Structures are given as C-alpha cells and as structure tokens.
Amino acid sequence: MRGRRVWLLSVSLADLLFLYLPIGVLILFSFNASRLSATWQGFTFQWYRALAADEALMASLQNSLLVASVSTMIATVLGMSAAVSLERFQFRRQQVVEGAMLLPLVMPEVMMGVALMLFFVTIKLPLSLVTVTLGHAAFNLPVVMVMVRARLRKLDPGLEEAARDLGATPWQAFQRVTLPLLMPAMIGAALMAFTISFDDFIVTFFTAGPGSTTLPLRVYSMVRSGVSPVINALSAMLVVMSMALIGLSLLLQRTGSMKN
Amino acid sequence: MTPSDSSTDMPRRAPLPRLPGWLLMPSLAWLGIFFFIPLLLVLVISFAARGTYGGVEWTFSLANYATLLDPLYLTIFVRSLALALGTTAFCLLLGFPLAYYIARAPLRWQGIWLLLVMIPFWTNFLVRTYAWMFILRTEGLMNTVLMNLGLVASPVEILYTDGAILIGLVYGYLPFMVLPLYAALARLDYSLVEAAWDLYASAWNVFWRVILPLTKPGVIAGCILVFIPSLGAFITPDLLGGARTMMLGNLIQHEYLVVRDWPFGSAISFVLMALVLLGMMVYLEVDRGRGDGRRPSVW
Amino acid sequence: MLCACQPTPEDVPKNTPKTGADATSRAATTLHYFTWTDYVSEDLLNAFGKANGVKVVVDTFSSNEELLAKLQSGATGYDVTVPSDFMVSIMVKQGLLAELDLAKIPNVGLVEERLQHLPFDPENRYSIPYLWGTVGIGYDSNVIPAEPESWAVLWDPRYKGRISMLNDQRELFGAALRAMGQSANAKDPKIIEQAKAKLVSQKPLVKTYSSDNYDQLLVSGEVALAHGWGGAVARAMVERPSIKYVVPKEGATIWSDCLVVLKTSRNRELAMRFINFLLDRDVAARTTNRLLFASSNREAKPLVLAPLRQNPAVYPPDSTFDRLEWITDVGEAIKLYDRAWTELKLR
Numbered sequence: 001m002r003g004r005r006v007w008l009l010s011v012s013l014a015d016l017l018f019l020y021l022p023i024g025v026l027i028l029f030s031f032n033a034s035r036l037s038a039t040w041q042g043f044t045f046q047w048y049r050a051l052a053a054d055e056a057l058m059a060s061l062q063n064s065l066l067v068a069s070v071s072t073m074i075a076t077v078l079g080m081s082a083a084v085s086l087e088r089f090q091f092r093r094q095q096v097v098e099g100a101m102l103l104p105l106v107m108p109e110v111m112m113g114v115a116l117m118l119f120f121v122t123i124k125l126p127l128s129l130v131t132v133t134l135g136h137a138a139f140n141l142p143v144v145m146v147m148v149r150a151r152l153r154k155l156d157p158g159l160e161e162a163a164r165d166l167g168a169t170p171w172q173a174f175q176r177v178t179l180p181l182l183m184p185a186m187i188g189a190a191l192m193a194f195t196i197s198f199d200d201f202i203v204t205f206f207t208a209g210p211g212s213t214t215l216p217l218r219v220y221s222m223v224r225s226g227v228s229p230v231i232n233a234l235s236a237m238l239v240v241m242s243m244a245l246i247g248l249s250l251l252l253q254r255t256g257s258m259k260n
Numbered sequence: 261m262t263p264s265d266s267s268t269d270m271p272r273r274a275p276l277p278r279l280p281g282w283l284l285m286p287s288l289a290w291l292g293i294f295f296f297i298p299l300l301l302v303l304v305i306s307f308a309a310r311g312t313y314g315g316v317e318w319t320f321s322l323a324n325y326a327t328l329l330d331p332l333y334l335t336i337f338v339r340s341l342a343l344a345l346g347t348t349a350f351c352l353l354l355g356f357p358l359a360y361y362i363a364r365a366p367l368r369w370q371g372i373w374l375l376l377v378m379i380p381f382w383t384n385f386l387v388r389t390y391a392w393m394f395i396l397r398t399e400g401l402m403n404t405v406l407m408n409l410g411l412v413a414s415p416v417e418i419l420y421t422d423g424a425i426l427i428g429l430v431y432g433y434l435p436f437m438v439l440p441l442y443a444a445l446a447r448l449d450y451s452l453v454e455a456a457w458d459l460y461a462s463a464w465n466v467f468w469r470v471i472l473p474l475t476k477p478g479v480i481a482g483c484i485l486v487f488i489p490s491l492g493a494f495i496t497p498d499l500l501g502g503a504r505t506m507m508l509g510n511l512i513q514h515e516y517l518v519v520r521d522w523p524f525g526s527a528i529s530f531v532l533m534a535l536v537l538l539g540m541m542v543y544l545e546v547d548r549g550r551g552d553g554r555r556p557s558v559w
Numbered sequence: 560m561l562c563a564c565q566p567t568p569e570d571v572p573k574n575t576p577k578t579g580a581d582a583t584s585r586a587a588t589t590l591h592y593f594t595w596t597d598y599v600s601e602d603l604l605n606a607f608g609k610a611n612g613v614k615v616v617v618d619t620f621s622s623n624e625e626l627l628a629k630l631q632s633g634a635t636g637y638d639v640t641v642p643s644d645f646m647v648s649i650m651v652k653q654g655l656l657a658e659l660d661l662a663k664i665p666n667v668g669l670v671e672e673r674l675q676h677l678p679f680d681p682e683n684r685y686s687i688p689y690l691w692g693t694v695g696i697g698y699d700s701n702v703i704p705a706e707p708e709s710w711a712v713l714w715d716p717r718y719k720g721r722i723s724m725l726n727d728q729r730e731l732f733g734a735a736l737r738a739m740g741q742s743a744n745a746k747d748p749k750i751i752e753q754a755k756a757k758l759v760s761q762k763p764l765v766k767t768y769s770s771d772n773y774d775q776l777l778v779s780g781e782v783a784l785a786h787g788w789g790g791a792v793a794r795a796m797v798e799r800p801s802i803k804y805v806v807p808k809e810g811a812t813i814w815s816d817c818l819v820v821l822k823t824s825r826n827r828e829l830a831m832r833f834i835n836f837l838l839d840r841d842v843a844a845r846t847t848n849r850l851l852f853a854s855s856n857r858e859a860k861p862l863v864l865a866p867l868r869q870n871p872a873v874y875p876p877d878s879t880f881d882r883l884e885w886i887t888d889v890g891e892a893i894k895l896y897d898r899a900w901t902e903l904k905l906r
Contacts, residue, residue, distance in 0.1 A: 004463065008364075011357040018354070019380045019434065022391030025401055029394070039404065055601060056617065074290075082287040089279035097288070104295055106540055108492025110509045111529050114516050115298035117632050118526070122301060126635045138294035141287055170277075199384040202494060206516075210591040210636035211616040216386055221596060221619060223390045223499060226775030227397065235387040246382045250375070313649055313893070314631045332905055398781045417720055420767045502767030503726050506904050514904065517628040518728075519897045 023239055030232035047233035057234070060218035067129055067204075067214060068197040071136035075197075076190045078137070079144025080182075084174075086145075087152045104139045105146070112139060113206030120207065127209030135207045136200060140193040147192060151185035151253070152178075184252040191249035195242055299533070306526035314520030324527035333511075337531075340508040343422065344490035347429040351437040351486045352479070354430070359441035360471075363448070374442065381435040389499050392428050393419060396500075420502030428496040433489060437482040444478020445471075477546055484543040488536050508532050589614045590829055593629075593640040595816065596621050596771055597791060598690070600849045607836050613829060621770045622727050630655060630821070638824040639833055641816045645729070647686045648679040648888045650819065656685040657820040663831040666838035671857045673880075674815055679887065686817035687834060688855040690790075690846070693813055693875045693883060694730055695806040697773070697792030699799070702783040710738035710807045713784055714757075719764045721783040723776050726768040728900045729886050730812065731758065734786055737809045743884055746892040755899040759906050777802050788814075789872035790852035796872065797851075804872035810882035813875070815855065847873070 033042035051057060085091075086098060104112065116135045120127060155178065163173035201216040208217060215238075222231050306324055309317045327333065362373040380388065395401045396419040403415040418424050448471070456470045472479065494509030506514065508528065515525030592604070596619040604615045618637075620626045623646040630637070630650075642650055650656050661667055667687050674688040698707060702721070713722055713734070725731055733743030735754040745751060766782055773785040774795040785792065792804045818837060820830040836842060843854035844862035851867065853874050854860075860868060867873045875883070889896070 008357050008361045011354075012361040015354050015358045015434070016376060018431070019377065022388060022395060022431070023380055023383060025395055026387070026391045029401075056599075059616070078287040078290055081283050085279055085284040085287075089277055089283070091279040091284075097284070100296075101287070101291065104291070106488060106536060108489060108509065108532060108536060110492050110494045110512050111299075111302070111533055111536075112295070114512060114525060114529055115302045116294065117516070118301050118305060118522065119294075119298035121631075121633045125633070127633045128636065134294055138291060141291060145287070195382060199386075201386055206632075209634040210593065210618055211589070213618055216384065219384070219386050219390075220495075221771075223386065223393070224621070224769075224771045225596060226772035227390075227394055227779075231390060232394070235384070235390060238387050239383045242383045243379060246379070313653055314627065332902055336905055397779075399779055417766075503769065503904070504762070504765065504767060511905075514901065517632075518622075518624050519901060520624070520628050520631060521897070 026232050027236040027239065030229060030236045032229060032232075035229060047229040048237075050230050051233050051237070054230075056213075057215075057218055060213045060215045063129060063212060064198050064215040067133050067136060068194045071133045071140060071197050072190050072194045074133075074137040075140035075144050075193045076186065079141045079189065079193075080148050080186060082141065082145045083148035083152055087149050088157065101142050101145060104142050109139075109200075109202035113203045116203065117206040127207055127212070129208075129212040131207045131209065132204050132212055132214065135203045136197040139200075139203060140196055143193050143196060144186075144189040147189035147253075148182065148185055151182060155181055184255050188249040188253040191245050191252070195245045195249075199238075199242065302526045302529050302533075305523050306530050308523040310521040310523055314522070316522055324524045325531075327524065328527060328531065333528075336506055336508065336511055339505075340491055343425065343429070343507060344487050344493075346426055347433060347490045348437075348483050348486045350426070350430045351434050352483065355434055355437035355441055355482065359438050359445050362438075362442050363445035364450075370442075370446075374439070377435050377438050381432075385432065386495060388432065389428055389495055392424065392431065393499060396424050396427070419500065420504060422501070422505060424500040425497050425505065425507075428500045429490050429493055432493075432496065433486040436485040436489070440478045440481035440485060441475065442478075444475040444481075448474055480546045481543060484539050488539045491535060492532060588826055588829060589616050590639065590826060590833055591637045591824075592617045592833070593626070593634075593637040594619060595641060597794075598641060598816075598850060598852075600846060603837075603842060603845060603849070606842075607833060610836075611829070611832065615833075624728060635821075635823040637821050638826050638830040639818060639820060641689060641818055642686075643814055643816050643886070644677065644679055645886045645888045647817050647819065651680070651685055652888075655822055657822045657824060657827055658684055659687070659820060659834075660831060663828070664835045664838070666835050666840075666856065669838065669840065669856045669858050671855055674855050677815070678885070680817070686819045687838065688815040689818045689837060690850070690852040691813070691815035691855055692789040692853050692873065693806050693879065694725070694733070694786070694788055694811050695792070695804055695872070697777055697785040697787050697795060697802055697804050697872075699777065699780070699783045699801055700803050701801045706803065706805055707784075708805075708808050710734055710809055713786060714738075714761050714764065716764060718784055720766050721781075722761075722765050722786075723773045723782040723784070724761075724765050724768050724786040725773075725788075726770045728896055730786075731768070731903075732896060732899070733812050733886060735761075737807070737811060737884075740809060743812055744887050744889055746889050746895075748892075748895055751892070751895045751899055755903055758903050762903070762906060788852075789875070790850060793851040793867070793870055793872040796870070804870075806871075806875065806879050806882070808882065810884060812886050813880075813883035814886065 030047055031043050031045070032040055033044040033046070034040070082101060086094065086101075112135070116131070116138075117127075120131050125131060159177050160173045163177045164170060168176065199216060201220060204214050204217060205220070208214065219231065219234060222228070222234075305316060307320050307322065309319050309321065309323065311317050358377070362370055365373060397403075398415045398417060398419070400419070402418075403412075406412045406416065452474065453466060453470055456466045461469070492509045493507055494513055497505055497507045497510050512525050512528050512532070515521050515528060590613055592615055594617060599617055599619065604617065608615045620629060623643050626640065626642055627646065627649065647656075661683060664687065667683055670688055674691060677688070680686045696707060696710075696713065698712070703712070712718070713724070724734070729743070732751070732754050735757045736743050736745055736750070739750075739753060739757065741750055741754070745754070767776070769776070773782065773787050774791040776782040777785050777792070777795040778798045789804060792802065796802045796804070818834045820827055820834070824830050837846070838856055840856055840858045840862065843856035843859035846852075847854045847859065847863045847867060851873055860874070871879070
C-alpha cells in the first residue's frame with residue numbers, strides 16, 4: 001500500500017516538475033547576466049531595461065491590448081446572449097445550434113486562420129487590426145458562452161420567475177435578478193477571453209496586415225532570430241501577467257459560486 | 261477549476277419560453293460570417309486551381325484531392341498521425357498516475373492540484389515552446405546539466421528533431437489529458453477497486469481489469485482532446501523542428517504562405533477538418549454511450 | 560483659396576528638420592515599411608520620422624515568397640518594401656508596383672556602376688537597388704582550418720548536424736545547382752529534379768533550414784557551416800572572430816534588394832522621399848556600418864568603416880565577380896521549384 005502511494009506521489013511530482021520547469025527556467029535566466037551561456041553569471045535587470053526601450057515591442061503591446069479589449073467586449077456580449085438563449089429558452093434544432101457553437105473550440109487554429117485569411121481576401125477587406133479583431137471575437141464567442149452557461153445552469157430560474165410574478169417584465173427580471181448573479185461569471189469569462197486573445201498567435205498570424213503586429217507576432221519573429229535573454233525577460237513578464245489575469249478570473253468565479 | 265458535477269444543477273420547474281429571435285441572432289450571425297462562411301470558402305477553393313504566381317483560378321476539379329493520394333503526402337498524414345498518437349500515448353502515461361493521485365487526494369487538495377496543473381497551460385504557448393528551445397539547445401540547460409553530471413560525454417542534439425517536437429507537444433497538451441481523466445476517476449466507485457485488492461489481484465490486474473474499463477469514457481475523452489489539436493499543431497513543429505519536419509499544420513501554412521497554392525492548401529485543410537469532425541463524432545458517441553444522456557463532462 | 564505659404568512636399572528639401580508649425584500643418588501620416596528582418600535600424604527610421612513629421616511603422620519578412628504571399632493575401636497597406644532582384648520583375652508582372660518619379664529621387668544617380676541597368680528593371684522605372692552582396696558559406700575556422708573552396712563542404716558527412724542552410728527556395732536550389740555546375744536559373748525539369756535529389760541527400764546532414772538566425776547559430780557554435788547572406792555572416796564575425804566567409808569556386812549568387820513603392824500605397828510622395836532618404840550618402844554609410852550590408856550608393860563606400868570595406872562578406876572583392884550570377888525570374892518553371900521545395904521539406 002505505502003509503496004504504491006509513494007510511487008504515485010513521485011510520478012505526480014515529477015509531472016508537476018515537468019510542467020513548471022520550462023517556465024521556472026525562463027524566469028530564472030531572465031535575470032542571468034550572461035547572454036548565451038546556460039551557466040549563471042550574475043544577477044541583472046539589463047534585459048528588462050532593454051525590453052522597455054524596445055519601441056517596436058511597445059507598439060506591438062499596444063496593438064495586442066487594443067485587439068484583446070475590443071474582441072473581448074464583442075465576444076462577451078455575443079457569448080452571453082448565446083448562453084442565455086440556449087439555457088433559458090427552447091427552440092427547434094437546439095442541439096444543432098449547440099454543436100455548431102461549440103465547433104470553434106475544437107477546430108485546429110491553423111484552419112481558422114487560413115479560412116479567415118481566404119475570406120478577407122475574397123471580400124477584399126484589407127488585412128489589419130480590424131480583421132484580427134473580427135477573428136478573435138469569433139473564436140472567443142464560444143469560450144464566453146460555455147463559461148457563462150455553466151454558471152447560468154446553477155442559478156435558480158425560480159428567482160427570475162418570482163420577480164416576474166411580482167410584476168417585473170422579463171427583461172427587468174433578467175436585468176435586476178439574473179444579471180448581478182451572473183456578473184462574476186461574466187467578468188471571469190471576459191478575463192479568460194482577454195487572455196486567450198492577448199496570447200493568440202496562429203489566427204493572428206494569418207489575419208494580420210501592415211502595422212498590425214501584435215505582441216505574440218513580435219515574440220515569434222524575435223524567437224525566430226534566435227535565443228536571447230531579452231526574450232526570456234519578455235516571457236517572464238507574459239507568464240506573470242497571464243497567471244495574474246487567470247487567478248483573478250478564477251477568484252471571481254469562486255466568489256460567484258459562493259454567493260449562490 | 262472546480263470539479264465538474266452536474267448534480268448541483270437546478271431542476272427545471274416550468275417549460276422554457278420560446279426564443280425571441282433577436283437574442284440568438286447576433287451571435288449566430290457573427291459565427292456564421294466569421295467562422296462558417298470562411299470554412300465553406302475553404303471547401304470551395306479546394307476545388308479550384310492555382311495561378312502562376314499564386315492566387316486562385318476558378319475552375320472545378322478534383323485534382324488537388326487526387327494529388328493528396330500521392331505517397332509523399334500520405335507520408336505526411338501518416339507522420340502527423342504517428343506523432344499525434346505518440347503525444348497521446350505519452351500524455352496518457354504521464355497523466356494517468358497524476359489524475360489518479362489527485363482523484364484520491366483529500367477533497368480540499370484536489371482543487372489546488374488541478375489549478376497547479378492548469379496554470380502553465382494559461383501562459384502564452386509561444387513562450388512555453390521557446391522555453392523548451394532554450395532548454396534543449398546544444399548549449400542549453402539540459403546539456404549543461406547532463407554534461408556537468410557526467411552522464412553524457414558530448415551534448416545531446418535533440419533540438420530540431422522529432423524528439424523535441426514530441427516533448428513540446430506532450431508538454432502543451434498534458435493538462436488536456438489530466439482533466440477528463442480526473443473527472444472520470446473522481447466518479448469511480450473505489451469500493452470496486454478495494455474489492456479487487458481484497459481478492460489478491462496484482463497491481464497490474466487491478467489497473468487493467470478494474471480501473472481502466474470503469475474510466476474508459478474519460479480516457480477516450482482525454483485522448484481525443486489531445487489527439488485532435490496535436491494533429492493540427494503548427495508552432496511546435498516549426499520552432500522545435502527547425503523547418504526540417506512537416507506536420508499537417510506546417511504543410512497547410514507552407515502551401516498558403518510559401519508556395520502560395522491556396523487551392524491545394526485548402527484541400528489539405530479540409531481533410532484535416534474531416535479528421536477533426538471524425539474525432540468529435542467518436543467522442544460524442546462514446547459520451548452518449550454512457551447511457552445517462554448527460555452532457556459531455558468536460559464542460 | 561490655398562495659402563501660398565503652405566509648404567508642399569516637393570518644395571521641402573530632404574532631411575531638413577521641420578519646425579513645429581510645419582509639422583502640425585500637415586496631418587500626421589504613417590509610412591508603412593515592409594522589410595527584411597535584418598534590415599531594421601531603428602535610429603535611422605526615427606531620424607526620417609522626426610525630419611518629416613511622420614511615423615514609420617515597420618513590419619518584417621524573411622523571404623521573398625513570404626513577401627509575395629503577404630501582399631497577395633490582402634496586406635495592402637504597405638508603402639515601401641524591399642524585394643530582391645528577381646522578385647521585382649514578378650511583382651511588376653503582377654501589377655503590384657507603382658512607377659517611380661525619379662525626379663523625386665535624385666539620389667538614384669549615385670548608384671554603383673555594377674548595379675545600374677540591371678536586366679529586370681534597366682531604367683529604374685519601378686525599383687532602385689538599396690543593399691547588395693553575395694550568398695556564400697560562413698564557417699568557423701576553428702572547426703575547419705583550411706578555407707573550404709567548394710560547395711561540396713556543405714555535403715561533407717564529417718560535419719553532419721553542424722550545417723545550416725538558407726530557408727529560401729531560390730537560394731537553396733541555387734546552391735545545389737551551382738554545386739552541380741548548373742545555372743541557378745535552370746528551367747529544365749530534369750535538372751531541377753537532380754538538384755532536388757542532391758538536396759534530399761544533404762538533408763540528414765543539415766541541422767536546420769534558417770534564413771533568420773544562422774548567424775546566432777554560428778556564434779553559439781551550434782553549427783560550424785552556414786549557407787547565408789554575406790552581411791549576416793559579417794555580423795557573426797563580429798561576435799566570434801574565428802568565423803570566416805567564402806564564395807565557393809563553382810560560383811554563387813549576387814543579389815540586390817531594391818526599394819519599391821507599392822501601387823496600393825496612399826502616400827506615394829512620402830514613400831519616394833523615404834527611398835531618397837535611404838539612398839542618401841550619409842544615411843547609406845550609416846546603414847552599412849550598422850547592418851553590415853553593402854549600400855548601393857557608390858559615394859557611401861569611402862564613409863564606411865575600413866574593416867567593413869575590406870570584409871569580403873560585405874564588399875565582394877573584384878576577383879569574385881566572374882563567378883557570380885543574378886537570380887532571375889524563371890516564369891512558369893517556378894511551379895517546378897515549388898513542388899520540388901515542398902517535396903524536399905516533406906522527406
């Protein structure tokens with residue numbers, strides 16, 4: 001018995017090590033004074049300073065923030081309305097619509113990327129931050145829908161019904177009762193969508209045009225030019241940021257479920 | 261991520277009202293325009309031909325699909341399938357003990373373990389791939405450590421090989437395997453396992469004859485969730501494979517952005533999509549086969 | 560009624576700093592510059608931006624095919640780009656380029672003799688050579704003490720796993736074709752097949768195909784031999800002096816990347832002014848000093864740092880010229896190259 005427990009534990013810890021090693025290494029070596037070598041040669045902030053001075057990088061950061069914000073807003077509004085439609089109403093061919101809305105989640109990104117590129121070329125819409133945003137909103141819509149719907153399912157529809165019995169219109173009932181309860185989940189979903197959009201590479205790669213280099217695209221061309229501690233510093237910052245955003249998203253979801 | 265469980269769903273008390281059109285239309289329209297129509301376009305273009313320097317000549321022929329039957333391209337399909345299968349196998353190997361351990365851990369620790377497993381996944385995929393480049397290169401961390409420990413005489417050249425790609429893919433998709441496995445293992449009736457132990461079954465038999473059959477849906481779910489994305493993987497083979505290897509994802513990108521043969525690239529995309537849909541149908545069938553009609557447990 | 564004191568673009572002499580009033584009298588414009596990954600020098604671009612009150616936005620690519628693909632897939636907002644010689648003729652055929660008004664680009668008269676009247680655009684109607692050089696082999700003399708004379712060194716099994724080749728379709732096949740004693744512009748399907756077979760036989764020896772980071776790979780010692788453009792190898796030489804450059808005896812390609820204005824550009828005046836700026840003698844010299852690629856401006860050469868002037872990776876010595884060849888558009892035969900290239904990558 002004990003032997004097996006120990007074995008399970010060691011494999012699990014080994015797995016965790018495997019998962020965290022690369023990230024840990026990146027963060028650690030972003031402070032390494034040596035440029036290429038894997039041996040420790042002193043602690044420094046110089047790579048972070050170089051990052052701040054990199055104008056093209058800052059511009060790409062701006063682009064990423066812009067695209068993520070706008071596409072998240074669109075995806076949240078649309079995703080929410082889809083979640084409410086599927087959960088609180090009935091209509092014919094509901095299964096089909098459900099399946100259709102889940103499809104983007106399993107579609108390989110390279111396919112979405114090339115499909116969108118072909119689409120924009122065919123309708124003669126020039127590639128730009130606009131096309132990137134349209135694509136991001138499309139693949140984030142199902143993400144928001146799934147997350148909001150999961151929360152919606154656990155809410156008591158009786159609360160809304162009670163509000164209606166008391167004279168509220170369906171919209172008022174929704175706005176005053178369900179929506180506040182849904183808020184943490186909505187914000188959580190929005191944060192998740194924001195992170196996904198911010199980190200997206202493949203779809204952006206195919207739909208970006210002049211001046212629409214986002215941060216991941218810039219990272220990609222930096223990485224293609226070789227390994228460098230500046231990339232380590234950038235990666236470390238991206239990791240910390242992602243973890244913070246997702247931590248926040250989860251915290252909000254947990255708060256939401258505790259309130260209920 | 262809280263352990264998924266549909267028993268806390270509220271029971272329905274009244275029939276649902278009819279859907280007002282304006283509620284669902286915007287999201288359906290958005291997906292229609294920016295997802296389904298583009299995919300349809302891919303299908304249509306796959307029947308066309310390429311102009312001299314790229315672009316599309318609007319003819320209709322099955323030539324592109326016929327070209328795909330060439331052994332050269334079939335090799336690519338087979339290689340991608342093999343790599344995806346290898347990734348799935350390793351994820352299963354590494355993920356099962358982990359999922360089992362978490363499922364058997366005290367309840368309050370389970371959430372924390374799951375969180376720990378998911379966190380790396382939420383960081384930027386490029387960053388994680390780059391991390392492996394940093395570790396696996398000739399003068400990278402792995403070789404420095406191995407040589408300092410005297411385990412190897414000269415550096416292990418693993419970067420820019422299929423091995424590096426495998427490591428990268430397993431790393432990227434391990435959480436996708438662990439979560440469904442955990443969900444299935446959490447639902448496992450452990451008394452059956454205990455009974456097997458009481459009957460002096462060997463560890464292997466307990467696993468193979470009791471645990472595995474009972475968690476089969478979870479195993480299959482995990483396998484599909486790893487297999488499908490690995491098929492379409494593009495960055496990992498590109499960065500960790502050094503432009504020497506081609507998987508389906510790279511081939512598609514190659515045809516679109518390098519050779520500029522959009523019709524042919526579209527044909528390949530469509531075959532990939534067919535494989536994806538096939539995988540999805542298998543998953544849904546297995547899930548439905550659980551007999552209780554509940555929704556896929558992963559969501 | 561137009562105010563006569565409003566400066567028009569043609570009146571303004573190039574490179575004079577704008578006063579605050581002039582800068583704001585023209586709406587803030589952006590110049591979109593699409594160029595090779597190793598051609599970006601931020602200070603020079605900022606200098607132009609400040610002098611003209613505009614913002615220069617740069618995007619990069621690492622192969623001619625990538626450039627063409629991006630333009631064909633609807634990236635129409637670029638103003639200036641830098642295709643290689645043969646790609647200029649392809650882009651002209653595809654109607655992608657705007658005609659240049661050479662009156663607005665006086666520096667065109669300062670282009671090197673050798674780079675004037677190039678076959679793909681003899682009158683400089685669409686393009687002006689910007690940077691030029693050769694393709695050859697960068698190698699670490701610590702690993703290979705005797706200078707390799709032939710392309711065959713890249714096929715030498717002794718260096719298995721320590722070779723990097725350009726990830727550029729025409730250049731990669733060009734290397735194989737020249738090694739076979741053929742022209743890099745072969746159109747015969749049989750010869751292209753042979754070149755492909757030669758490259759396939761080489762593949763097990765090749766560590767990676769890269770047009771971006773082979774200089775880094777040379778410096779870090781991950782490869783001992785790199786098929787590459789001279790300037791990038793020159794950069795590697797700076798960081799690791801044991802690295803040297805050679806143009807094999809069978810011959811190699813001479814290339815020139817040319818500045819062009821895209822037909823879809825909405826700032827043609829500004830674009831041409833930018834081209835003129837880049838060709839200016841001082842700017843050109845600074846460019847060569849910074850990027851380590853030779854400029855097309857002959858008056859810039861005396862201003863370039865001496866070690867660079869004498870570096871064969873930057874300025875090819877006269878003796879090499881008889882074995883250099885320009886890559887030209889091969890017309891329909893490009894489909895053969897495309898198919899062979901894919902097959903090579905798939906093996």
